[in-house]
Amino acid sequence: MLIEKIKARFGGEILDAQNARDEETFTIDRERAYDFFRALRDEPDFDFNFLTDVTAVDWPERKPRFEVVYQLNSLNLAHRIRVKIRVDGDDPWVHSVVGVWGAADWLERECFDMFGIVFKGHPDLRRILMYDSFEGHPLRKDYQYNKRQPIVPEIDPVVNPIRSSR
Amino acid sequence: MALPARWKDKIVPSDPSDEIMELQMGPSHPAAHGTIKFNLKLDGERIVDCDVEVGFLHRGFEKMCEQGTWTQCFPYTDRLNYASPCINNVGFALAVERLLGIDTTERCKYVRMIMSEVSRIADHLTCLGMAAHEVGGSTAGMYMVEAREFLYDLIEAVTGARVTVTWCRVGGVTHDLPADFTDRIKAAFARLDQVLSDCDKMLSRNRVFIDRMAGVGKLSQPEAISYGLSGPLLRAAGVAYDVRKAHPYLVYDRMQFEIPTGDRGDNYDRFNVRFQEMYQSKRIIEQALAAIPEGPVTITDPKVVLPDKQKVYNSIEGLMNHFKLIMEGIHVPAGEVYQAVEAANGELGFYIVSDGSGRPYRVRVRPPCFLGMGALNKMLIGRMIPDIIATFGMINMIGGECDR
Numbered sequence: 001m002l003i004e005k006i007k008a009r010f011g012g013e014i015l016d017a018q019n020a021r022d023e024e025t026f027t028i029d030r031e032r033a034y035d036f037f038r039a040l041r042d043e044p045d046f047d048f049n050f051l052t053d054v055t056a057v058d059w060p061e062r063k064p065r066f067e068v069v070y071q072l073n074s075l076n077l078a079h080r081i082r083v084k085i086r087v088d089g090d091d092p093w094v095h096s097v098v099g100v101w102g103a104a105d106w107l108e109r110e111c112f113d114m115f116g117i118v119f120k121g122h123p124d125l126r127r128i129l130m131y132d133s134f135e136g137h138p139l140r141k142d143y144q145y146n147k148r149q150p151i152v153p154e155i156d157p158v159v160n161p162i163r164s165s166r
Numbered sequence: 167m168a169l170p171a172r173w174k175d176k177i178v179p180s181d182p183s184d185e186i187m188e189l190q191m192g193p194s195h196p197a198a199h200g201t202i203k204f205n206l207k208l209d210g211e212r213i214v215d216c217d218v219e220v221g222f223l224h225r226g227f228e229k230m231c232e233q234g235t236w237t238q239c240f241p242y243t244d245r246l247n248y249a250s251p252c253i254n255n256v257g258f259a260l261a262v263e264r265l266l267g268i269d270t271t272e273r274c275k276y277v278r279m280i281m282s283e284v285s286r287i288a289d290h291l292t293c294l295g296m297a298a299h300e301v302g303g304s305t306a307g308m309y310m311v312e313a314r315e316f317l318y319d320l321i322e323a324v325t326g327a328r329v330t331v332t333w334c335r336v337g338g339v340t341h342d343l344p345a346d347f348t349d350r351i352k353a354a355f356a357r358l359d360q361v362l363s364d365c366d367k368m369l370s371r372n373r374v375f376i377d378r379m380a381g382v383g384k385l386s387q388p389e390a391i392s393y394g395l396s397g398p399l400l401r402a403a404g405v406a407y408d409v410r411k412a413h414p415y416l417v418y419d420r421m422q423f424e425i426p427t428g429d430r431g432d433n434y435d436r437f438n439v440r441f442q443e444m445y446q447s448k449r450i451i452e453q454a455l456a457a458i459p460e461g462p463v464t465i466t467d468p469k470v471v472l473p474d475k476q477k478v479y480n481s482i483e484g485l486m487n488h489f490k491l492i493m494e495g496i497h498v499p500a501g502e503v504y505q506a507v508e509a510a511n512g513e514l515g516f517y518i519v520s521d522g523s524g525r526p527y528r529v530r531v532r533p534p535c536f537l538g539m540g541a542l543n544k545m546l547i548g549r550m551i552p553d554i555i556a557t558f559g560m561i562n563m564i565g566g567e568c569d570r
Contacts, residue, residue, distance in 0.1 A: 021264060021503055049391050052506075053532040057519055071504055071517065071532070075391065075405060078412045082504065103394025106540035114228075129221035129569055138229055145229050 002079055005045060010036060025082045033085055034095045040072065041100055048072040048081070051101035054108055056115040058141045065089030068117060070097075087117065096122035114139040186214060193222050197555050199296050200565050202539075204554060211550050216543045220536070223565035231529035235495025236262050236336060239529060244330045246514075246531060247567040249292045250285035252278075252321065253509045254567075255334035260415055261505035261516040262336045265498050270465060274338050276458040279416045281324060281333070282507075283447040283454075287358070288317040289510030289562075290440045297437070297559030298369055301378040306365045313361035316354040323350060336496055337471045338464020348455050355448060362444065370441070379434040383545040383557030390431060393541035396534050397512025398439045399561065403431035409508035420457070421450045436560040470496050495524025511535045511562055533567045 003017055003024045013036050016027040028036055040048045052071040059065060070083040085094050096119035097104045108119040109128040116137035119125055127134065133152050136143050192203035201222040207215040227246070231239045243254040256278045263270065270278075291314040299307030318328045323344050325333040333340055344350070369375045385395070390403040400407055406425045410418040426442035428435025464471055468487050477484030500522035506515040512534030519528040538561040545557050 020501060021267070023504060025502075051394055052513065053504075053515060053517060053530070055517060055530045057528050069517065069530075071515070075407045075412075080413070080504070082502075101394065102389065102392040102544075103537055103540065106536065107394075110536075127221075129224045131221070138226060143229075145226070145233055 027084045030085045030094045037097050037100045047074045047077050050075050051103045054111050056111050060141045066092050068094050093118040093120050095120050200563050213546050213549055216546045218542050221569050223569040227570035228529055231526050235524050241332045245566050247564045248329055250289035250510045251331050252281040252285040256282055257507040257514050257516050259334040261518050265503045270338055271462050272459050273461040274463045275416045276454050277463055280451050280454050283450045284317050284320055286447045286510045287444045288314050290444050293562040300555050300559050306368045309361050313358050316357055342463045378556050382433045382553045384432045385545055394537040398436050399538055402428035402435035402439045404429050409506050409513050421453050423450050433556050433560045497524055535563045536568045539563055
């Protein structure tokens with residue numbers, strides 16, 4: 001099946017491959033992630049033209065701490081896989097895949113906002129759901145759900161010019 | 167006009183013809199039905215740059231889901247896309263059921279599917295009605311909002327609430343369809359048909375409406391795929407992708423229906439796709455009502471479903487069972503699952519992770535309109551300010567779902 005095909009094609013790059021509940025999950029090395037994703041998108045056997053989701057899961061007691069999770073989908077072949085990259089808690093970063101799928105732009109921004117994972121090469125990595133002066137990353141397990149933060153003063157648009165999209 | 171001498175060095179007269187004006191539109195703008203901010207750079211009325219700011223309705227959905235039991239997430243899911251809450255309920259329930267490895271009853275699947283389709287029609291009516299209203303077609307807008315009321319009446323008859331339904335549970339639903347549901351559907355559809363036909367006449371070939379919609383907010387097919395658009399936005403660009411067909415869930419694989427598509431990927435195609443989808447949803451409901459089997463609407467596995475109140479109040483086993491499920495929650499085996507359903511706006515996905523305890527370890531929602539908003543700036547650059555309203559209306563951003 002797909003899991004065998006992907007293992008045969010990218011043997012060395014895959015650290016772990018699992019099939020649970022009819023869903024295939026691959027764990028890969030972050031250094032070679034970008035080429036891996038490009039190949040998955042471009043090669044006709046896989047044809048993963050649709051990036052469904054980018055998110056992360058925080059496991060504070062594990063090492064490495066974070067799992068960055070990508071859900072991929074092929075609109076033409078109607079198959080899905082999940083790809084994970086494990087990253088360290090002290091310096092969490094992965095390579096951005098904005099160059100592969102446009103959808104990664106906002107999804108990676110949200111993942112950065114919520115977990116503090118840095119997507120290297122992202123053209124515009126800033127907070128998206130929280131405001132700029134928000135401190136911390138709310139979906140980390142060590143962020144208390146009922147923590148309060150001060151109300152931010154209103155920003156004068158004349159003094160602070162508005163943002164550009166890029 | 168001569169300037170006072172003291173301003174001489176302070177003010178540099180600029181040439182108004184090449185000046186870029188910065189304008190912040192929102193976050194509470196009367197023409198945009200949602201809390202959203204556009205940071206615009208304008209050359210006259212032409213949009214040079216548009217930075218879309220979301221997050222004003224962020225309430226920490228994913229964080230709050232981690233604080234309670236699996237069942238306690240259902241009220242939160244109502245508040246994602248509050249124009250079609252039944253679909254969110256169904257999506258979350260399906261995800262947890264897959265992680266548990268259980269299957270619901272046959273009748274429950276039909277009931278969930280019927281209510282999803284009723285909600286889809288209600289959602290499309292909201293979207294199209296509001297969009298028509300914002301580009302000047304107020305009459306059609308009011309007609310559609312009235313028609314939505316017939317469907318909300320149906321939802322209320324089944325779930326007891328119009329919007330905050332909290333109607334699904336893991337393993338089933340709280341209420342079966344009422345005995346006279348088929349008659350109610352017939353009556354509602356008869357009136358809905360009239361409204362749809364009226365609105366079709368009012369809008370589909372209306373010169374003003376077409377001028378505002380056709381060719382506006384265009385996104386080519388490769389761009390739409392790359393930006394992760396789904397639902398009517400992707401289908402308007404000519405991709406016949408529908409989760410109900412590509413990855414069938416419930417009993418959609420037994421139903422006959424078509425996927426309406428467009429070919430230009432502009433707002434007018436999005437309008438048409440949504441309009442045609444309502445007829446397809448009606449087809450599904452009619453088929454489902456003809457084929458729905460009798461039986462219970464929930465399973466009776468005591469590890470998942472609360473026992474009957476009779477047992478709770480009259481036996482110690484029932485009482486303990488109830489207590490354990492309420493206090494500890496359903497014990498979902500450790501693991502992860504991604505379950506997508508076709509919501510009114512596109513692929514609504516739930517990626518849930520369990521560590522084996524009674525509480526979710528992580529609940530992630532893949533919100534379809536968040537991705538649509540991510541592509542909005544591509545659709546708008548080079549267009550005029552009024553096009554923002556039409557395009558934004560057709561993306562159908564629902565703050566509860568986009569910002570979570």
